[in-house]
Amino acid sequence: MNPSLEVGNIVITQENIFSFLAEKQMIAPLAKEIILDSAIEPIECTPEETAMAEQQFFMQMQLNPQDTEKLKIWLEKNYLTREQLQKRILRGIKLEKYKEKTWGTELQNYYLKRKKQLDKIVYSLIRTRNAGEAQELYFRACEGEKEFTELARQHSQGAEAETGGLIGPVELNVPHPEIAQRLMTSQPGQVLPPCRIGEWVVVLRLEKYIAAQLDQNMRRRLLDELFNSWLSETIQKQVKFNFELPEVLSS
Template sequence: MLNVMNVSQKEMIDQLKLSCKIPGLLEAIATRQIIADAATYAGIKVELEELQQAADALRAANRLIKAEDTWTWLEKHYLSVEDFEQLAEINLISVKLAQHLFADKIEPRFYENQLDYLAAVTYEVILEDEDLAWELFYAVTEGEITFQDVTRQHIQNLELRRAGGYRGIKHRHEFKPDIAAAVFVANPPELLKPIAIAQKVHLIWVEEIIQPKLDQQLRLKIMSELFSDWLKQQIAQVEIIPHFESDSYSQPVQDLLKIA
């Protein structure tokens, strides 16, 4: 037999408080209001066709292929059709506002910070013995063994070992500073000298340095960064004051909250 539990709005708000999620919720509310106000000030409007495209994009992002998928998703998140349209509109207005504010600032940002968009394809083995790391380094550079031999013998993680220590394509800021400094002056393919950091020794094979190209994907990434920075600045200038049904605390709680 299925038990039914009724949950009130007050109980939901209490749980948000006890979960320490109120600050994040308030910031999200402020963010939405800031975007709405800025869009109104800029005269940004949403056309019906644009809204339909935004709704289609929202469904695609949540893998809502069939109509029943959409209804199930709405029920799960306690949303109405009108809520769904509002969510699509908020997403669309955010994109249009970001384009309005920063479309002409993408290229300057790219060329001023071009080094930050460099990327590298690397393979890595992490050791605890620096002497062993140097021994392996010289063995590879002198052709006695291959780096693949090193990965097979010295990587414990099964999946990583199977991938030959492959770390993927990473941008400069995703590396630790000491490692980035060595990776991005390499002449691929090249095995870097062992790099010791916090009692670990990194043996890194640099396969390729990928020069940044200002394509559509990077344009969107830079615009998103600029928009996110702008929102943070706007929120920092706002004092957010929540109003609950009762802001009064019992005397024992007040005593606990006193700062000596």
């Protein structure tokens, strides 16, 4: 008997499953899972890692692995064999070990390439559409007639007025490139002359420059970046479609 899945009055069979996957946009996610399974297959887990992963999984699912009857019911409900469950339990650990094994040695160089975008800044901004007003506010801020914060609250025309012009900390790739470039070459506390950014004329002051550090969180983030880049490229290269498009789509 050919396997099938009934959901209400819909019957999914070998003949129509591809069209269902395409319609529900599940082909790419399925391809991703297949590629990952193949990549992490050779990765080994220590007995300690296995035991810890199993303990965490069963606690999360509120299952007792010693209660074989309840475990059997859970497996049947989730259409899994015990072997498939074991693969699912170890998948996260294997994936992290695969990332470290594949890209760990090149992480330092990648970090140095990305560092300028990873550094953070805290800055203050006043924006107006009137160039003359921006120039006046710049002089008032430089002369100390009023605090930059007060001037921003009173005159800035963006959402930053609510915070006294204060923005950040944000990574250097977040602000407009012209703003980022000007702040990178300034000193904390320095008020910069007005410059036009699109429809706005802005007055800037760098408050703080925060250099990125290659700590554990940064390592994890950069490994994920390298991994996701590899995964996208691999999906593009390896996924091939061998089917005929419906006439309405191919015309």
